[in-house]
Amino acid sequence: MISVFLCGIGFTIIAPVTPFLVAPYVRDSSQQAFVISALTAVYAACVFLAAPVLGAFSDQVGRRPILILCLFGGGLGYLLFGIGGALWVFFLSRVIEGITGGSISTLYAYFSDSTAPDQRTKYFGWMSAVAGAGTALGPVIGGGLAHFDYAVPMFVGALVSIVNGVYAWLCLPESLPKSSRRKASLKAINPIRQFRYIFTDTGIRRIVFTAFLLWLPAGGLQAVFSQFTIDSFAWSPMLIGLMFSLIGIQDILAQSFLMPWLLKQMSESAILRWGIIGEVSGYCLICLSGFFAAPILFVFGLLLYGMGDAIFAPAYNGSLSKLVDQKDQGKVLGSSQGMQSLARVIGPLLAGQLYVWFAPVAPAVLGIIFGGGALFFFWKSQA
Template identity: 30%
Template sequence: MAESPSNPSQPITTPDPLITEPEIVSPIEPDTALTPHPPPGRRAAATFIFFTVTLDMLALGMIAPVLPRLIEGFLHGDTSSAARMLGLFGTVFAAMQFFFSPILGSLSDRFGRRPVVLLSNFGLGFDYLLMAWAPALSWLFVGRVISGLTASSIPTAMAYMADVTPRERRAAAFGMLNAAFGIGFVLGPAMGGLLGNINPRLPFWVAGLLSLINGLYGLFVLPESLALTNRSPFSWARANPVGSLNLLKRGGMLAVSGVLLLGYIAQQSLMNVYVIYADYRYHWTDRTVGFSLATIGVFTAIYGALLVKRVVAKIGERGAITLGLIGGAIGYSMFGFSKTGLLFWLGIPLLNLMSFTWPSAQSVLSRKTSPSEQGQLQGAINSLRGIAGLIGPGFFTYVFSKSIGANAIVSIPGTPFYVAAAMLLIALALAQSATRPSPSKN
């Protein structure tokens, strides 16, 4: 989106490298969508969006180590029933993401990003407090359902960044938000583990308070980003998951969406097999597993915050997608092949090259979508994550179960990671086709 000419009557300021000024709309004076000069606080707004995503991931990470213990406590120590219930909690959370991400995204296209982001912050905060208080398992389940809904604000945060970032810089902006994912992934479980040792409910209290404080902060610093002229009517036909995914059928978008979906499903091998695989094959302690997961998060943050912008500027979005998919396939293959922990550790920085793929693919899709549909687009992308969350856990745990033991179909413990690598190679073929430059017309 082209930048408006500067107003000579305004003092000269140094532009933010990611944020383009004219599209931020003041929450007090909506008509400023038509003014060419940047309102104050635009950097604070971008920082707020970054911290919103970080805190959302931090909160999810904080409760991850203690949720199983809390469920098991309600079931009087019945580990088998707790495992089944934990699986149900995870499935319901993914289903809520799948159904409500496009709804919230479409609502943000109609009413603006600011109210959706703030309401989600407050909703998530009160929900974690509800889960902290929950006197019975049924209350905890209701809280998990609500958290799946309110955590669907992330697509709106992505759409906010698309609103305020020039098209050629969106990969870098999305890379920063992916860095926020990495930071939350590193700090969340560590904080949750420490607080959970004091009281299993304490991480929920802290997560809730952090979300509420962030929402209060946003009331003062977050302006609206979507101009009134770029808003679109709300439609259930577009807001439902199937309707939102129809947006991805446009020219060139379907194949890029396939790249993201295959990548998200492959990522489920880490989320669902990683810990049990490391225990089975390397006999790692909880401390070693936690440290290795933290290392993955650190590389995600470093790549997203420091390298995505430079890599995309050097080799373009197509090159960044290709680099990430090749690195990811090699990394997963190293995980599967490694008979000792050493090769596994060496595969982590290669696997994390996928940090270049996610924002670059999102940027390609964003550039093919009008400003009035950015919320719907990001909701559709998050629905792809929801689909992966519904498919991946059962699929990869089944593959692993059939790769070990006396009843193994193929006695290769690393099979789930080889399957993930194969998915990325298929995604690579799709990406090469979808992002091939159009022949120049003479």
């Protein structure tokens, strides 16, 4: 649990300051949003390619060495980003962070190894809550530390990851006994192989495609979030950090209180529909905030989008899991996760380029278009 909490802090402590660190190395300020979104896409691509490899090797050599490698690798990535000096250093740091970005998934596997099947849902819930608390706290810490220097949150993030790695090295026992390990195969480490399971059934294809239309602009929004607030409202790192934290707190509250209530009031299909409507409505307010330079509209838009996303995600996973047999759950949910990772590669690149070509509100317009398409496609698939 301590490792999970520190991972959450380390992952988000750098979020408010990335545009400020990159700015001195971008000749044309209009290209800055694309550079930042490209850094996000590179990270997502490396996670996508490395996740099945890390998972397969953790099955072969155990969870502990992979987890320690991920934590020290993340620390090195943060350290390089803080040192900077050239754009290629920033991209190298994101590659290292992406390749070793499987620490949370390895921790999930560690919890699975260490708990009885009937206790796992409870422990996974605690794990999500602890990770969410760290994720919500990280941006506030990062924004506050930026007062001293923009690179300080990166160095603190590196320290958090390295201390976490040392803690795991000294205190964390191996959870996977040698008798349960299996040799990694080429099939297991092929990331493209993940996708084949989503094309086996019409219902699966429809719901995954609906979600993919939402994931694309979501990845773009997350990539340009900080840059948008700087260009549109001249926000400081502290304000950006507070907004990130507010979203994290909202997500925790929505998962803990709103979703259980909604499941008693309406079907999963209705929750999916309202989730999409919430996201599209949020994009509309974000778009208007850019046109009228009104940060209050941005705040309400982001909260509305976040609420829609918070109720869509669990309803989507629940609906998808009901479309397949028990023995195929892992394959199909893994394929879905692969599609989400792919969207987080394409979305930031698309949003960043639109940001440069047109205006800062362009990624929000993209969200309205794709979200409207998702709503229409979902309505047609339910008819």
